[in-house]
Amino acid sequence: GAGVSQTPSNKVTEKGKYVELRCDPISGHTALYWYRQSLGQGPEFLIYFQGTGAADDSGLPNDRFFAVRPEGSVSTLKIQRTERGDSAMYLCASSPSDRGGVLTFGAGSRLTVL
């Protein structure tokens, strides 16, 4: 596609529920990143994919968070047993593999846990 697409743009859920957030990167971009941005803060790294594999998942806060990219394109961030502290904007970005920090971001998925 022309840009990075994230769905849903807005998700409201109840504490304890399971949530999936989807990212559709720019076609041909092999690198895909998930970041989390809380209100008034900068984006915090969660996980980085190179192709289908998670090259660095050191930013995932705990084992309730998991992400996949089975075919090396679309990625899904999965959050189990959501907590109120998970409320944030979840940002996805993609990049050609050799462009370092030159990322194209999506508009984000705002998650609110009640």
Add this chain to the structure above:
Amino acid sequence: GEDVEQSLFLSVREGDSSVINCTYTDSSSTYLYWYKQEPGAGLQLLTYIFSNMDMKQDQRLTVLLNKKDKHLSLRIADTQTGDSAIYFCAEYNRGGGNKLTFGTGTQLKVEL
């Protein structure tokens, strides 16, 4: 560890220059970036500088890097109301896991 700091808020008059400052701690950073975030939109890359450069100019934008003091600045000449946004600096270390580490962001408000 990596830590990137910015002042939270800057207010300027339209037509003046804006200078947004950033300090970082990772001396092995290879590239430093400036991203812009407008309300309701994703982050947009503005410009970046390689760590062996002192200055980079791109139209109204000038990036200055003081590697000794680990200080980065973004100057916007002739600031316009459309420049109102949050500006993030970010550092990238090629040996540090291929990820950007962002600062807390500086909200720029341009007044008429």
